[in-house]
Amino acid sequence: MGADRHGGLHGWDFEGFHSGGDTELWKRLGSHVVTIPGNDGAEVSGTRFTVWAPNAREVRLVGEFNGWNADAHPMELIPGSGVWGLFVPGVGAGAVYKYKIHGADGRWVDKADPMARFAQGIPDTASIVWESSYQWGDDAWLAKRAASHPHAEPMSIYEVHLGGWRPGKTYRELADELVEYVTWQGYTHVEFLPLAQHPYAPSWGYQVTGYYAPMSNFGTPDEFRLLVDRLHQAGIGVIMDWVPGHFPKDDWALGRFDGTALYEHSDPRQGEQPDWGTYVFNFGRNEVKSFLVSNALYWIKEFHIDGLRVDAVASMLYLDYSRGDDWVPNAYGGRENLEAVDFLRYVNKHLYEREPGCMIIAEESTSWPGVTKPVHHGGLGFGFKWNMGWMNDTLSYLREEPINRQYHHNKMTFAMMYAFSENFVLPISHDEVVHGKGSMINKIPGDDWQKFATLRAYYSFMWSFPGKQLVFMGNEFGQRKEFDEHAGLEWWVSELWGHRGLQLLFRRLNELYREHPTLWELDSDPQGFRWINADDAGGNVFTFLRFDEQGNALACAVNFSPVPRSDYLVGLPHSGRWAEVLNTDAEEFHGSGQWGNQGEVQAHQVPTHGFEHSAEITVPPLAAVWLTWDRSSVVEGDAGLQ
Template identity: 70%
Template structure:
């Protein structure tokens, strides 16, 4: 064969890949449509296949083009990479790799770097080259200049298969974009979109890290959906799963007959809770694979941020293990030093390469410095989910109001550590599955109290320091738990209570975005001041949010079923404070009986540490926001 049998990879030393520094491996490994020069036949087009399998005796590429019998690939000397150029093949060719291990056994594997794959239960990799032309230049320019900590962020978490069952990427590009725009969210967060075989895993057990799931269409269809969201001014976050991968025989596990991507020792290499393998973060090629994958979604799909799943499971060697079931680090400790180094590496690299993106940790422990810069000894994330706030406030929500006064600290404790990290307040899919009940059904007593309490709770959440995330269906009070096999119960939004809650969410987002006092200083103690944190007898909390220009929003929330009339509060300035939100309003299916006639007047009389005071009415199981702009 006179043409380049490696399809352009001849002479490539893969030094970066082996040192952990190749952060774009999708450009070299996997399948690529290429053109080569042949001495006899001139210019040839076809597909170059390349796969890393350093411990294999023999590797073949199989597909319909060779009747699945196999064409032998050749080892590029000194690289562990096998490659082959097959002329005449085109886009959407199906293929797999057959790998013979040292013992002579054959293993059929999908391509770890495939850009597309068959829909489960089929699993062949598919040759795919994007032809998409983006139209989001304005968005991308704004992204590069953005300062996320000082900007509004309310996130709508979506499981694409369950939002409206059966919809494609292209259909969602119309319907989801329209809905999220109407609701006023700044971002959507997609549960993992990488290819996965088991639908009830929701994408958290990935077999195709570079393959958008084909359940909803082709990769360029996903690009179109993201492009449309960007054109509507909506950012896109995607869940990313570098913590573990499933044991399917055709996946990454024991890829060349050895523990290539995972640890050999099950005390280091297996999550028994999840039945999965753990990546070997100390292997440079694995680091190249994972960092490249993170960058791939951001560069090739214009994803604006990655929410990194299960970070706690990566940080601790004894995560969900008993004594003797884990291997200490070199200093005898429980911290996974290799995983910590990897997280710092990926965060530093992505923020340097793509300014303005978001790296978000789902981290459930008190590991220090998750959102501190790497140079200051932190992990380098931009944000962390505030799981403590979530757990405490949901415990409070589930209490009968008569008992809430005894657990008042569940609502106030989060301010003790509010500025230790850059937080997102999450009410995610995890809180409405597996017997935990929907948000509506967590709240005790009758429907009037359930809906009123939820309206007050979400107002409390939207005005608390930190960004916000809410799972789909919570915005209209869906009663059943999340079930990925069916659509959300959209029809209930026409009913009393449900429709009012949905309209409240729209107004929460709109009012929130209009008032920088609610988000500009989220990460600065100067942006928050308690009015009264110590009123458990009324189940009431109140505070003032401020920006650096002297604008203020006072937020008072009453978790008691009794109205508060002539309730005295302190305020930072005297004058007229406009009521900009009242969760008891008829538009939200509230009673409309308890409000402040649009405004309250604060007198220049000291109250506690404030120079002014006012008397307000706060509805039962309700919340009000009052605005005072700088003169």
């Protein structure tokens, strides 16, 4: 009983792949278990293998099923496609394989499948035939996502290095433990550092070798689906880091795939990233565009990922990024990578059209204009951008002794000069607690009481500032050491004084954040924020208001001085009762419990700070206070002021 050696591929049209328009490439290339008609009419089951290697002299399929015999399964070039194909009867899911490629450079190299949907775990590097049988249970979540408006909804993100959260845990175990913890803490989303297959653990997933394969050291692709599904069923969104800017030089992976620079630029001034010792994708090559756009859609469609955080966007946008004088200008003599710009616009536009409610987030560290403007308005088309300026400025302020902070006051207020120019995420990410930067708690001067109090005040400032929030795991309980992916988090300290109080504060911040639309509904609208007093540098105090669409107000006062501020006058938009819903100096958060407002303050018609009403409040030392307006307490005739 014979069968077509290519599993019917001769009739396939690869025009979309070659034009850059194939956005579901995983359905055509790679390994797929199929059943096809045999020569005698009977059906034949096996696996169809296809790989793009247009400049290869020969391609052979090797694997456990043929004893890694390079002569057993030669592949054939499908005319006019650059794609090599072969159908192997009797080979099914779980088969381990590679492509042995005789490249244009004359070398024979065993290559992993660029389109493999499963791979061997570290240190092995072969690909595995995979077919999913997972039955999803998150239909309600997906329907809600499709109707969502992320800019006007709460988003507090818990950033997770999956291998270091609790080392040794599998996707299946984390589907219980991580979901339980994130639910208890109250975050709306988790963000996973890259979970595409990568062989070098210290890269944290940022050097990808298998763009279509979930990291196999934690389990199978369907077990990863289980983790995502369980998060969704618990009401938690899932964001994953995506790395389309560069890839490692491992011989067995994408680099020089068919003996030529196939996925990367051939000119090292364009095709290599000196900072990381990696190759850079050739964004102008249509097949590479198909590969990458399909990959972005693949994670959203096949794994129900809600958002992609695109790593190192600046390295893609600028031709001279980290290259000194050794770079190639664009066609107009400029430093902008026009091909990368076109690619980013293409992928963003396509994903937002195909998957309503998804989020594409840029880690972009420069002042490139319009990162989050729609493509049809001349922007790059991202949904959100990490606010690296806010992060750098505020951390610089925290490092100062309190007595010196008055001279750096503008570092905490400057972000409001551009806060609504993009849709921002405020990140305190993994990058801030590694490589000699020290943990968050050790950035802050003073004794432990001052360190923890300052952190509580800072995170409260962050949670009440316009923009969404992201915090790296371990920061929520004040891990003292720099993060070490091998050792994992120091969970034992979360039971100690100070650490536990901080962890409980995060839980309360997330609870209040979800409850109060004032903190997120108008994040991207200047009407959602107003300073009360941005200029009290001598007092190290910042006071401001957040509003929702209905005009409800929440007043925030943050004191970065060790001196309590009693009878502190603040202007307010309405008279009546303002309830104290947060005091970070409370005993439950391991504060002193000595300073506060006994649960509320009364605002009277005494004009201050440009408002017609005001109240005297107490702001504890190194602490934050949030006050919410009780609309029902307004005196007759008070229309308020916003």
